[in-house]
Amino acid sequence: MKLRWWQRLLPRSAFSQTVMLIGCLLLINQLFSYVSVALYVIKPSYQQINQLIARQINFLFTEEAVIGREYLSLVDALNAKVGDGSMHVFNQKQAKEAGIDNATYYGLLSNQMSEYLGGNAEVRITQGETVQIWIRPPQAPSVWIRVPLSSFNELEMSLLTLYLMVIGALSVAGGWLFARRQSKPLKALQKAAINVSRGEYPEAIPPAGSSEIVEVTHAFNQMAHSMRMLEQDRALMMAGISHDLRTPLTRIRLASEMMVDEDAYLRDGIIADIDDMNAIINQFIAYIRQDQEAVWEKADINQLVSEYAQAESKRDGVIELALGSCQAIPVQVIAIKRVLGNLVENAFRYGRGWIRISTRMEKSALVLTVEDNGPGIPVDQIPKLFQPFTQGDMARGSLGSGLGLAIIKRIVDRHQGKVKLSNRVEGGLKAEVFLPLE
Secondary structure (H helix, E strand, O other): OOOOHHHHHOOOOHHHHHHHHHHHHHHHHHHHHHHHHHHHHHHHHHHHHHHHHHHHHHHHOOOOOOOOOOOOOHHHHHHHHHOOOOOEEEEHHHHHHHOHHHOEEOHHHHHHHHHHHOOOOEEEEEOOOOEEEEEEOOOOOOEEEEEEEOOOOHHHHOHHHHHHHHHHHHHHHHHHHHHHHHHHHHHHHHHHHHHHHOOOOOOOOOOOOOHHHHHHHHHHHHHHHHHHHHHHHHHHHHHHHHHHHHHHHHHHHHHHHOOOHHHHHHHHHHHHHHHHHHHHHHHHHHHHHOOOOOOEEEEOHHHHHHHHHHHOOOOOOEEEEEEOOOOOEEEEHHHHHHHHHHHHHHHHHHOOOEEEEEEEEOOOEEEEEEEEOOOOOOHHHHHHOOOOOOOOHHHHOOOOOOOHHHHHHHHHHHOOOEEEEEEOOOOOEEEEEEEEOO
């Protein structure tokens, strides 16, 4: 199902989803707390301060200021009337010099002040070492009254914001640690499951996390142990059968070597059958073993192909190479050699003496291709060929154990790659092996 653009932006993992959920809940809580404190704590405080200042201003204008020889202007008269310095009155020019233009206008406080003073008033605030409130009263629109509030400085006014930021950061950090602790056991389970899918059985995972994850971990450990024991029993059984079969085959071969020359045709047939049976036994062992002894290392696939083609050059047939520019990739070299050998062996067995091996690079994989000019395989049989003991020999006319492609499939799966079979337009079969670059 194709995801919409907004769905692609959402987190996918349980860890990121948990962190996002906790973060959203905390954000809503912080916004609610901020609005609640602003409405029920800060707003009433400012309303009270605004009301007290309005009373002082109303008291200042209760008696008409006398302008004469002693007081040459309304500003001088009002300043003389204040007396204690709790307020200071400026005309427009003096207000600009004192920094009125740097003060911030507050519409809510202006509306409240207008209501308290009974006319159109304007309130501005300057932040600094002390908070200075500027009021232009309706009784004298040409003057500005400045009221310093030393008990309300900028730091005190931002304490709420700082508190909410610290609480939010600590809460998000705690949620992140909680989600990480919950997802860590799942990561370990994922890694162990990938190893088991490759045929590697890790040690038991120590239980951690919530009770549900602990139960899943116990179940996984039990499953991995059962699979390991089953694999060991199967390998032991196949090794025993192979060993027991080789003993009578060896006696038969020795007996056939002692046959008279008149029965040479019969002796040669017996020896050929014994060789075929030994080859089948070797394939059984290779299928069970799964190349667990191989180590991972970066290798040049072109070099492996060139060396193999050189070693097979004495066989009847033509091996054509078409190697592209390829980078070294991490592989199990012995296992990849077995893949190449099985593909080439099938091409020699079913083809008509011509094989082409090519390599190329794609966006995220290196592609190894082996082609032959044989009769090909019916399309409906191709998906079944990778199953053990399944052959396409009815279409291509040969005998075998039916394990060659099954071994290839298991090796490529362990490399997290894929195998693709298709018929060539010119006739014959094309096998493509996709090996990831990382």
